Amino acid sequence: MRAALVLGLFATACDPYGRWPVEQSVFPWVYTPLEDLQPYEEVRFETETWVPLQDIEQTVLYVQKSVEHRPGAPLEELLHFGQGRPEPLVGGHPWLSFAGDVMPMNGTAPSYASGVSPLLDGDFRVGNLETPISAEHPTGSELTSKFGIYAFNEPATMLVDQPFDLLQVNNNHSLDLGDAGFANTHQAVLDAGMQTVGFDGNRFVADVQGSSVAFLSYTWGSNNTDPTEVDLAVVPFGRLDEAIDLGRIASEVGQARDDGASHVVLLLHWGYEYEYWPDPHFLVLGRRLVALGADVVVGHGPHTPQAAELCSVNQPLAEPGIGQCSVRSEDGRRRMGAVLYSLGNFGTNLATVELQTGIVGTVSLDPMGGVSGMGWEALARVDTSDGRALRPLDELVEQEGGQGRWTDESTRLQQLLGTSWRRTR
Secondary structure: OHHHHHHHHHHHHHOOOOOOOOHHHOOOOOOOOOOOOOHHHHOOHHHOOOOOOOOHHHHHHHHHHHHHOEOOOOHHHHHHHHHOOOOEOOOOOOEEEEEEEEOOOOOEOOOOOHHHHHHOOOOEEEEEEOOOOOOOOOOHHHHHHHHOOOOOOOOHHHHOOOOOOEEEOOOOOOOOOHHHHHHHHHHHHHHOOOEEEOOOOOEEEEEEOOEEEEEEEEEOOOOOOOOOOOOOOEOOOOOOOOOOOOHHHHHHHHHHHHOOOOEEEEEEEOOOOOEOOOOHHHHHHHHHHHHOOOOEEEEEOOOOEOOEEEEEEOOOOOOOEOOEEEEOOOOOOOEEEEEEOOEEEOOOOOOOHHHHEEEEEEEEEOOOOOEEEEEEEEEEEEEEOOEEEEEEHHHHHHHOOOOOHHHHHHHHHHHHHOOOOEOOO
16 A cells, blocks of 8 residues: 555656546546436537428427527536636736627617626627628518528617627628628628628737737638638537547647737637537537637637636646646646636527526736636616617616516526626626
8 A cells, every 4th residue: 555655656746747537537528418308408500410491390499499498517517617716807917808699689779788888898808790780781571581580680780889899700690691791791890990800810919908819710610501702710619429620720829829929819609509508518628729728718609608617727736627627738838728618698689588698708817828817797688768788787686676587597697607706896
């Protein structure tokens, strides 16, 4: 026994990672799959194994999922996020604020996002524009009859007073109106005083309080499969039947570093729609991406807020497993990485409270590399006298006196996301 202990200590001294378990033997690689799921809970469009409106049975179940959602997660995942305690934001460090899917909202009020602008108080603010904006294309029933029921198009007034510096435009709705509609969307964003990433290249570099931050954007795929000249930077994140090739991301992260980026942020349109928790599949991908050099991984696409975590990089004492995200990278730099799996919606005409609610995720950047902390605040879509608009969720809870649907949703989000990094005003 003593000899084995001595040998173990010797191995640890020679290799600081000697006590680490093999990746494939711990969570999130190992977990107990959910059982007794309803058929609609198992339908996932992003696996690309079926086609909406062609596979009718799957389509019907998917519509049901958009209303009833998939609320559960494996026990190991519940324990993992229950034990995780993300560090709060650090004052004096550069801050980045992120919001989720800027979605069509029929009957949008003028300046619909102005009521939540104070929540995006980072030094640089980013969102995902999940709709074309093209004046030369139809809207309403004419749009549906010509381009199909999944095609979007919004007027440029939707961009008025949006509290963003940068909008990601490569996602599964980018080509709803073809290449011309995509180009028009890009120009509309520029005309509104914001920048885009994902149209003419998927990298945007910003100076954020002296830090050179590279934003790289990718999407799981496109709804429109017509021939295109556009490079959407597609990585099929949702496929479960094969290993996901992250070679392009690795190459572009490395190039961003070589070009002088102090921090790299990945903007990913990924995940499975209408699910409250990220599948362990995405937790594995998140760890691989942080190990490849990403400091922040920001996800959107599921249309519901999902959990987030900080990952220790090159820190031998932080053993991976339930309650701890830890990875090693080739450069050996010690840092912390942040993974926000889904931010939900930043406005939508979808029907349920869970889809009408989204979060703003803010991270503070460590000037020495990586992130130093995180913070979240919630917002929700409401109906007003002049249309639909966004409001801070805390404001809605206060208005209903702590009893009602917004209060229930606020409680659910606190249980989902944790309170250690929740911001209060």
